[in-house]
Amino acid sequence: MVTNYQRGYSLEKRAVKILENNGWLCMRSPASKTAVDILAVKNDYKLLVQCKKTTKDKTYITGLGDLVRKAKKYSAIPLLVYSFTRTPPFAVEVRENSVKLERINKHVELDKYLKTLEINDYENLIMGGE
Numbered sequence: 001m002v003t004n005y006q007r008g009y010s011l012e013k014r015a016v017k018i019l020e021n022n023g024w025l026c027m028r029s030p031a032s033k034t035a036v037d038i039l040a041v042k043n044d045y046k047l048l049v050q051c052k053k054t055t056k057d058k059t060y061i062t063g064l065g066d067l068v069r070k071a072k073k074y075s076a077i078p079l080l081v082y083s084f085t086r087t088p089p090f091a092v093e094v095r096e097n098s099v100k101l102e103r104i105n106k107h108v109e110l111d112k113y114l115k116t117l118e119i120n121d122y123e124n125l126i127m128g129g130e
Contacts, residue, residue, distance in 0.1 A: 007053040012037050015051055015081045015089050015110060022114045035066035038081075045117065046076035050094070053083050057103040065097040077117075081110055 009030075015038060016026045024040040024047070038049035048071045052061050061080060071078035071094075078094040084103050091113040092099060108116075 004053075007055075008051060011051045011053040011081065011083050011089060014083075015049065018089060018110050019047075019114070022111065022118075024114070035064075035070055046074060047079050048074070048076045049079045049081050051081045051089075054101065055085050057084070059101050060098055061101060062098040064094045064099065068094055068096070079113075 012028055016028055019026050019038070019040045022042075024042040027039045029037055029039075035050060036048045037051045038047070040047040040049060048067060050064065050067050061082070064078070064080065067078045067080075070076070080092050080094050080099055081089050082092070082101060083089050084101075087103075087107075089110040090107040091110040092108065
């Protein structure tokens with residue numbers, strides 16, 4: 001049986017691989033109980049990433065306020081990278097303490113988010129699974 005730790009670890013490793021394949025320098029904080037699982041930098045961008053893997057079709061991710069505060073302090077983008085069972089990693093910029101995730105909603109894959117970020121094409125992103 002796969003543990004929650006193993007699911008989270010797997011998602012973090014997948015996220016780092018996608019980031020690095022897109023030219024980002026990454027630092028992963030293994031087994032972290034902090035707000036930031038991955039720090040990624042590229043050109044003028046800094047991402048503070050929290051990763052969450054869920055087996056549920058609907059969930060609330062709470063406790064993201066610290067991620068938002070740290071990102072603001074360091075002029076970084078607070079990013080939630082998440083995945084449902086058998087889905088690719090998705091990304092959403094965090095603006096509040098909690099995010100509602102539903103499998104039936106539209107989501108932006110991490111790879112697509114990174115490409116859109118590079119060309120400053122925010123208008124075409126689906127943010128927050130809306």
